[in-house]
Amino acid sequence: MFPAAFDYRAPVTLDEALGLLAQRGDDAKVMAGGQSLIPLLRLRFAQPALVIDIGRLPSMAEIKRDDGHVRIGALVRHVDVERSKELAKLLPLMVEAVHWIADPLVRNRGTVVGSVCHADPQGDWGSIMLALNAEIVAQSAKGERVIPIDGFFEGPFTTTLRPDEIVTAIRIPLPSGHAGGSYHKLERKVGDFATVAVSVQVELDGRKVRKAGIGLTAVSATNIKAKKAEAALVGRELTDDVIAEAGRLAAEAAEPKDDIRGTAAYKKDVVRVFVQRGLKAALARAQEVKA
Amino acid sequence: MKVTMRVNGVERSGDVEPRVLLVDFLRTNLRQTGTHIGCDTTSCGACTVLLDGEPVKSCTVLAVQVEGQSITTVEGLAQGATLSPMQDGFHQEHGLQCGFCTPGMMLVGTALLKRNPNPSDEEIRWAISGNICRCTGYMNIVKAIQHAANAQAKVPAGAGAVGGE
Numbered sequence: 001m002f003p004a005a006f007d008y009r010a011p012v013t014l015d016e017a018l019g020l021l022a023q024r025g026d027d028a029k030v031m032a033g034g035q036s037l038i039p040l041l042r043l044r045f046a047q048p049a050l051v052i053d054i055g056r057l058p059s060m061a062e063i064k065r066d067d068g069h070v071r072i073g074a075l076v077r078h079v080d081v082e083r084s085k086e087l088a089k090l091l092p093l094m095v096e097a098v099h100w101i102a103d104p105l106v107r108n109r110g111t112v113v114g115s116v117c118h119a120d121p122q123g124d125w126g127s128i129m130l131a132l133n134a135e136i137v138a139q140s141a142k143g144e145r146v147i148p149i150d151g152f153f154e155g156p157f158t159t160t161l162r163p164d165e166i167v168t169a170i171r172i173p174l175p176s177g178h179a180g181g182s183y184h185k186l187e188r189k190v191g192d193f194a195t196v197a198v199s200v201q202v203e204l205d206g207r208k209v210r211k212a213g214i215g216l217t218a219v220s221a222t223n224i225k226a227k228k229a230e231a232a233l234v235g236r237e238l239t240d241d242v243i244a245e246a247g248r249l250a251a252e253a254a255e256p257k258d259d260i261r262g263t264a265a266y267k268k269d270v271v272r273v274f275v276q277r278g279l280k281a282a283l284a285r286a287q288e289v290k291a
Numbered sequence: 292m293k294v295t296m297r298v299n300g301v302e303r304s305g306d307v308e309p310r311v312l313l314v315d316f317l318r319t320n321l322r323q324t325g326t327h328i329g330c331d332t333t334s335c336g337a338c339t340v341l342l343d344g345e346p347v348k349s350c351t352v353l354a355v356q357v358e359g360q361s362i363t364t365v366e367g368l369a370q371g372a373t374l375s376p377m378q379d380g381f382h383q384e385h386g387l388q389c390g391f392c393t394p395g396m397m398l399v400g401t402a403l404l405k406r407n408p409n410p411s412d413e414e415i416r417w418a419i420s421g422n423i424c425r426c427t428g429y430m431n432i433v434k435a436i437q438h439a440a441n442a443q444a445k446v447p448a449g450a451g452a453v454g455g456e
Contacts, residue, residue: 001331008292008309008355038351039333041310051309053356079345103421105336105399108345109352190420191334 003041010053014139017054017166022141024050025163031055032074035102035110036118060168063087069171071137074114078107090174092285093181093201097128100183103191113167116152119159119222122193126153126223127215128183131199134172138165146171153222175211178204180285184274185217188261194218195261196270198250200278202233204286209233214246214275219254219267226250229275238283247275296357298323299367307354314338316354317364325365325394329423336422339395340364346399348421365394368401376439377401386435388426395422400436409440 011017021028029048031037032055040046054060054074061075063084070090072081081087081098088095101107101115101124115125116136129149136147138161145165152159161167175181185197197217203210212233214226229249236242256267295304298321305320317323317340326349329337338349341363349362368375377397380386387393396419403410403418410418415436416429424432 002312002315003310005308005310008353010355010358034353034356035333035351038312038353042312042331042350053353055356103336104418105339105346105348105421106333106351109342109347 001042003038004044004047006041006048007050008053009050010056012056012058014057014166014168015141017052017057018139018141018164020050020052021164021166025165028052028163030117030166032114033077033110034114035106036115036120054166065090065174066171068174069135070174072112072170072172074166074168075111076113077109077111078102078115079104081112082107091132091172091181093132093183093199094128096181097124097183097185097199100124100185100187100197106191113170116149116170117159117161117167119153119157120193121156121220121222122218123223124183124185124194124197124217127197127217128199129170129172130215130223130225131181131201131213132172133211133213134170136161136167137169137171138162139168140164140166144168150225153224156221175201175203177210178286178289180282180287180289181213182278182281182285184278186270186274193261196256196267196274198271198274198278200275200282202238202279202282202286204283207237209236209238212246214250214278216250216254216271219256219271221255224253226253226275228253233279238279243276243279246279247272250275292355294355294358296354296359297361299363300361305354309353309355311354312350313340313352313354313357313362314349317349317362320354323364323366327391327394329391329425334423335392336395336399336419337392339398339422341398341402344402344405346395346402363398363401365397368397375401376442377404377436379442380435380437380439381432384431384435384438386428386431388424388428392422392424392426396424396432396435400439403436404440404443408443410436412437 028050031053060073062073134149181201186195194217199215201213212230229246251268251272254271256264327337329335333351340349
């Protein structure tokens with residue numbers, strides 16, 4: 001199999017890339033690692049007239065701290081997250097989750113930002129970013145805008161990104177004090193898409209929850225944020241009852257479909273169980289943090 | 292489009308359409324058929340090559356993306372008639388049956404040992420988790436990679452051929 005013909009440009013400056021998008025954004029696709037786009041091109045599910053390879057843009061492969069945030073550049077690959085000592089300290093949820101993404105070969109090539117922009121409802125990073133309340137930094141020839149992750153996913157493989165915009169980075173607010181997270185994923189084998197996955201992040205204030213984030217994978221038309229479940233945690237102590245209630249509310253928010261990976265009822269129940277397990281694991285980790 | 296890359300240490304160029312996949316460039320343009328095409332859907336790892344030393348699926352990379360970079364294929368592992376420690380490991384431990392996944396397995400093993408010269412069986416299993424053996428001969432593949440790790444530990448670093456650049 002090979003893709004339908006397309007024009008290919010590999011700009012070496014951001015301005016050049018933005019200029020190309022300003023002219024031809026409507027029929028162009030931006031490619032970073034290509035691990036989702038190239039399979040789509042090969043299957044001809046996507047047939048853009050132009051592929052803009054941003055792989056040669058400078059200084060986008062950095063993970064850096066910047067004023068209360070961690071900034072993940074557009075060319076940071078999954079494997080960079082896997083090997084980042086800084087992220088292991090600051091956002092261990094990401095480092096735990098990355099081992100569940102695709103397989104080691106795809107992780108050597110695919111990028112975090114590219115995966116979020118691909119907006120696959122079965123993708124992992126989207127729900128992780130929802131749990132972490134990340135922000136998308138989008139740039140066009142007209143300027144930069146910051147999009148909260150909660151308003152980014154519009155539908156399957158569709159985001160609120162405009163045709164002339166490139167996502168240059170994702171910014172994640174740094175958790176403070178006793179914070180912990182966890183990622184639970186059910187998959188049939190390495191490299192398979194998720195049957196269900198759940199991201200959880202909590203920040204504690206004493207014994208009570210100050211902030212809670214819960215993101216769900218593969219149970220709706222997009223990755224979704226389980227807001228009612230989050231709200232049920234804030235200001236509360238994570239007792240078994242509170243944890244059980246959050247699990248129930250998250251399962252209610254899920255709208256999975258029957259498919260070869262399982263029935264809708266089964267998947268809803270996996271959400272409930274994973275939210276409970278995730279909260280217990282996140283709580284234990286938050287309590288271990290030396291704040 | 293003109294593309295130039297180093298393949299097994301030799302500069303190679305070609306004139307390709309942007310849609311040409313790296314695996315097709317290697318097999319069709321360069322006639323290096325050691326890199327196999329298995330699934331064509333980024334699932335099986337038969338087309339694994341090392342791109343600047345890291346294993347990737349060459350069916351999911353465009354040839355034009357590799358401009359100016361270095362590729363190691365299975366043809367780059369041996370030095371003349373001398374097998375690399377990884378190839379010798381697969382030979383000694385019967386690490387292959389039909390041989391279709393073997394180039395990918397050996398390249399992943401080679402990259403693993405560069406990063407982690409003394410891996411546990413568990414670490415080897417995770418490293419090859421993106422490569423499917425259709426004969427399901429995983430036990431001996433793990434043994435073969437361990438064999439190579441042990442062989443490399445016995446010779447001073449740099450003395451053995453560990454493949455490519």
